[in-house]
Amino acid sequence: MSRNNAGLSAGRIITEALKIIDGRGLSGLTMRRLGDALQVEAMAIYHHFPLGKDQLYAAIVEHITDTTRPVDGDAPAAGAAEEEAAPRDEEPGDDRPWQERLRSWAEEYRARLLRHSGALPLIVHRKPDSASALRSLEAHYAAFEEAGLDRDAIARAAAALDAYVTGAVIHQVRAEGRPGPAPASLDARHPHLAELGDPAPDYDAWFLDGLEALLAGLRLRFG
Amino acid sequence: MSRNNAGLSAGRIITEALKIIDGRGLSGLTMRRLGDALQVEAMAIYHHFPLGKDQLYAAIVEHITDTTRPVDGDAPAAGAAEEEAAPRDEEPGDDRPWQERLRSWAEEYRARLLRHSGALPLIVHRKPDSASALRSLEAHYAAFEEAGLDRDAIARAAAALDAYVTGAVIHQVRAEGRPGPAPASLDARHPHLAELGDPAPDYDAWFLDGLEALLAGLRLRFG
């Protein structure tokens, strides 16, 4: 096993790639570095992702956004069969009320994006047409139908929900990002900003608050 | 003028860079190509952006997100003094009702992001701490204060609004993005999706609907 057959697999590659992205940023993910982390020559990766780095990117996005799979800090407790884990979260026949289902999805999806915020730029231009993405969307449609929305409203509501969650993550990531080259000062021209100050915003609470407001607004407007 | 002094400027560079991004995608923007478009050697750009490509990226983001400046399809009608244009949009003392001001901002901001959607990945990790960004935020705070929200609610509401607008753009861009490697089919496991079909969603209308719902929800929850 010293030379070839180093036990590489798509899963291991994706996991290691995410570690690199989390630690050194998206631009820190290079094929050679990824190879080093996997104790393998860079070109070996192309055997598992023949279409190149873009295919790897796509797989990373799918890995992050697939709320069906368990989160990745979850090395199964050694020896367990890995492929058929316990029935995932709210999947089989989730009979909780629709609001709770949507809230639950929103929180998990947000957590996943935040956990790997370095990979967010990859998500922007990728079509969510994987099986898991469609399954999520279907679940949202079902929830909003149960809420009493009609055909047209369902699609709008689901779009608004997805927009809010993704946007909230980006809002937070931007706010926590590194300062620009010329950060403007809070002079007298920004009375409200200066007044409120910045007592370390509680983004978790903000997110939930905004989510409730959105759901309430959607029901009120479309219900 | 053949050799040096080719009439380069930060503004021209940014404009041309955006054209390239719009036409060939973010990865299509290379220093050499940008130089070619500007009829200049690539290294000349570094005279105006000494910190390199990242500084150019920051300038592009600022250019796109600064709702103070006019949009860029706006070559002034030849000969006009360019630096002090007509007082911009809702700036001086906008006395319209707060909802209208926020709606107006949301529509313009969204239009700007959509116009240069290729640059969206650049926005994700940049802190909105420029003068124009703070001015926008200040305006939103003032609007929500006028709406009767208290201190804490104002910040939450402004964050939710920004999240929704950014997220809605990304939602649309993702949906219109190129298909993934293995687009899942809409089989019987997605009854709602199959039923509704895809009659070319009217994202403009969806956006406004969701925006109204969010504003209503915010007022209802925080007012």
Added chain:
DNA sequence: GCCATCGCCTTTACAAAGTAAGTTTAAGAT
């Protein structure tokens, strides 16, 4: 008028990145 200086652009050069092409090795199948 002359020369120094400075702003703006070019030239040259290099290291790092993605990846195409071909080769090697180990393990099964016939």
Added chain:
DNA sequence: ATCTTAAACTTACTTTGTAAAGGCGATGGC
């Protein structure tokens, strides 16, 4: 034993960002 094939290695080429230094024209002081 020989053939096949999957998996990883080796080599090499192209493109990219950018460091370093040089050239050229305008400008201001004498």
